[in-house]
Amino acid sequence: MRKNFWWIAVAWLAVASQQQLMAQEAPDMRQRFEQLMFADKTAGELAVHGHSHNDYEQAIPFLTAYHAGIESIEVDLFLRGDSLYAAHDKEDIQVGRTLEQLYLQPLAALYRANNHHPFADANKNLQLLFDFKEDYQRLMPALIKLLQSYDFMFDHHQSAHPVRIVISGNMPPAELFAQFPSWVLFDGRPNIAYTEVQRQHLGMISQDLKAYSQWNGKAVPPKAEMQKIMQDSQRAKEWGISFRLWGTADNVNTWMVLEKMGVSLLNTDHPAKLKIYLDELNASRFQLVKPYEVYTPSYKSDGTDKEIRNVILMIGDGMGLGHLQTAIIANRGQSNMQKMRHIGFSSTTSYSPSNTDSGAGGTAIATGSKTYNGYLSVDTNGTALPAIPDRIRSLGMRSGIISTGDVSDATPASFYAKNPDRNASEAISRSLLTNTTVDVLIGGTPEQYRHKQPYEQFKNELTKNGFALVNTVADFEQSDAEKIITFMPDSLTRPVKEGRGAVLSQLLNLTINKLDKRDKGFFIMAESAQIDYGGHARDLTYVATETLDFDQAVGEALRFADADGHTLVLVTADHETGALSLLDADAAKGSIQGNFASNDHSSILVPVMAYGPGAQSFIGFYENTEIFHRLMKLLEKK
Template sequence: MEKIVFTIWTGILCLGLVPANAQTPDMHSKFEQLMFGAEKEQQYVVKGHSHNDYEQNIPFFTAYYAGMESIEVDLFLRKGTLYTAHDEDEIRPGRSLEKLYLEPLASLYKKNGNRPFADSTKSLQLLIDLKEGYEKIMPPLVEILEKYRFMLDEGASGNKVRIVISGSMPPADSFDHYPLWIFFDGRPNLAYTEGQRKRLGMISDNLRSYTAWNGKGVPGKEEMQRIAAQALRAKEWGIPFRLWGAPESINTWIVLEKIGVTWLNTDYPTRLREYLDDLPKSRFKSKQTYPVYHPSYASDGKDSPVRNVILLIGDGMGLGHIQAALTANKGEVHMTQMRHIGFSKTSSYSPGNTDSGAGGSAIATGQKTYNGFLSVDTSGIPLPRLPDILAQQGIHTGILSTGDASDATPASFYASHRDRIASEEISLALRHNKGIDLLIGSTPGPYRDNLKREKFAQTIKGNGFSLLDNVTAYVESKQEKLVVYLPDSAMRPVKDGRGSILSELLMVTIDKLDGRGSGFFIMAEGAQIDYGGHARDLEYVTTETLDFDRAVGEALRFADADGHTLVIVLADHETGGLTLLDADSKHGAIHGHFASNDHSSMMIPVMAYGPGAAQFMGYYENNELFYKIWKAYKN
């Protein structure tokens, strides 16, 4: 685990607090800035402290390999040996400071090229808690530490192990009686001179001195205020702040971190490591927002004819993803303007959770099938797809995706196959497909080879399709049937610089299909929401969901202008089991947690707008969506 440096958004603790007992004349203003400043960002370093480490089944190594950068050791002196134990009756032969900690640490230090960890950005401290008076225990402790001075003396190198003395430690006015490479654990209620502060390795206190908080929710306002004031004092001194006695939970770590605690105390280093390792990808703060279109609702829910259907599929998008986007856009997105809401159950015929092949096929054909199958029944027999059926009524179809055009979700609407990853064969279904007019997505793998691409272009030309490779050509083309395979540069993730291409493609596709015949059907997929869920990356998920929502906005605008267009927004499944641990709409800041890196069995929301929208309310199986869409056209 690397050292985690992240941003705390000041203003996230807008509790209306005023610090009591200000420590200096300007403490009030500094506290106000910390608690209420919405613009300036404060940088914190959050690290793991292995509390009472010697009680682990495998002392030292459990914490070390969990990346804890502080390890706590309680010491007793017996017959000249320093033993690690919490109580005197727990002292056991062989469990000495040297055998359990100093010797293995020295070996690793040398192996790592004279640094505590192989990762040069990481530091390590041993917090040595004296369980007996310092007068008795400090002389032999200093003597044994001198043997390991090569890895302790910070004056010689910056990559040293820091020793911090706690417990029954010397008074501050005797700090300078000890080697400069020995530091001390300060207490917030003590006054220190400037020189003494330089000898403090950290400041620690008992959480129970401030609050009886059980880790759920947040402490009371006054309690929060007192803790934050002490944390701010430590920060002003440039010293990390720790609270022992805190409950063990993710919510506790989040709240303490917001207050300004920099060492997270734990008896479960591996559990804390998972939390810390996830931090870089579990937090996101939006840098900009976009205005949301507010529909007229003139046609919404009306029992009037439907000429067009725009089906927007946010691949992998669940309620957590939608709320993340809602929070990032500071409380409003297009999806939340839609009043007719239902829930779709996404199970397939396979054990476990559905994949996109079975999920897309259920919507495209009205039948559930096995994972890995693409618009075929459980025997592998091709099924009629919605675009094929609609084409018989003169309804034209466009399929759009921000992912591979041959991937499961878009492919389920134009191809049938027993293997959803058979990209080349799936693409070749276009040589005889009569159901779709327009297909746009990222270039399938086989056709990144120029010879194969040219051969493919000639093959589908026999069915009236022209193959294009850029958005400009798509916009300008007058051809009726088009396949557009876009390069990776056009389809890279939003977080890596992609513009709102789904919105653009949707508007162009609507313009091309509107008025061609008896109506149109468009399936537009936000494919990379799913990618972000698999990556357990909150920024990836949120930015892709926001991009998808912009396309929803364009669909709503057109639906209002047209009056006969039904807009349906849903997912084929949820990916990642995303929950939001913290959501601050005021500042667009989110802290999420992914339960897995795969699809979940969570029901997904279905939102509808326009004529016939009411039939999409309620709970139903995903294959029922096919019949609801078909019924909307028939009405």
């Protein structure tokens, strides 16, 4: 009896463990979107850092720049009596605005609180640049005396992570550098021929932009002027020190161009604005290392009036023109979508006052009707609307729905479910128990079926409606079931940047093979769900890799369309996510720098690209509902 009990316990633990593993494969989708939209950005290692110019003129000196993570802070100094004052001109000197009160005392408190680091982030460093507005012979002794009382955070002999001190302005000549404490460094000039010994006392190199150019921060300086700046910045880099230009404009384009020219300290009077730029700098950039070959269509059936037997609708969830251009630039100026000659633009507004969500956006495409955000293929009264698979069944066509996200999420669900709540995942999934118009459904596993017991129960219930339910692509491929649903594991729905692979292309080809030559043709909707996720995260690498993956799947659709001759390919989006614009693009290198104006959906028009018979019907500007109506007009001619 004990032996039997032991085996029962082991079996129970094994089932429980398997259920737990299934449940832990991916986070709850709402939690995931919270993380994507509101997670703090981490800049990581950067080639550029911020320099708070004339920092004492900030409304809150020191602390504004410090809490913006600015790693170089500039203070102009005057000596009055025994005190060093922070001021731009001698007329600006005020009681209480001393170097010690404004900077050293608060810095010392923070330094101690951070376990003898300048910042809580131990990877960040801090530099104080003291610009002498009077003769160094007066100021230097007073400054050194003051700093020695705080030597625990300045002297590299006493601290493993000292705050760097750099002297600028009316500073000693280079031949006197060695006379001062080794932890006191100097701000050099690019036109001075320093000896090797003198270079050891340099903390940075600075120069007025006007010494090179009258550039106003728009576009780029003339080539010869850029080359001179790059030459001087390269010398500073070889010396292992920072290079700064003062007198520069204070905007994103200027910061980008300065970095390209090798300027490593970005001068700013607006630390909080520069913080946003630097914090998101890595997430705003992408470069494709290895481009892929794109398919060149034959165009034999493109734009003709030949009979349409098959339709492949590709939806890049959240994909706008910025996303499309990102893919083109990254792949060295080439994409499969770019090969499609019949192009239109769709407005994605819904009946809700805010920008559309995927529920209303998907419904518009799937049913030809506008509705409220959050609704799935029901009108504003909650009445069910026939979707494309419902309409074409009477035409003898089969339907397949594919997604690289949760298969019960809004976009795929709008093609097979009717529900006034896009978040009702279980009810949406259970609508398949009575669905008679979808033959193939494949995507990520809904949350409630990540546990073994509910999964097996749902699987048994689906058989009553003729559906086979599998959870691997291999089982999907090998199955001979007429109607099949595949709940994919997390490994096949994770982001491309985390190793998903070309799953969408594979699933599209497998679904085509399942439905091709059955009855009187097929309709397939294939969604790249995670372009949208990347937009919510304001992560250009996420956006770019998902869009490039989507483009390769489009290439597979075009190949089939050419081979078949009677297939219409439509490529569009349910909305744009992120309000993505491109700040810089280099197709020769495949590199892009973008900017997300939002972490949510926008009202930006989305492209509609068409290839094959009837493609000419999708040219122009129109509402998203027109995609459905124009498609049905073509199909109902059959």
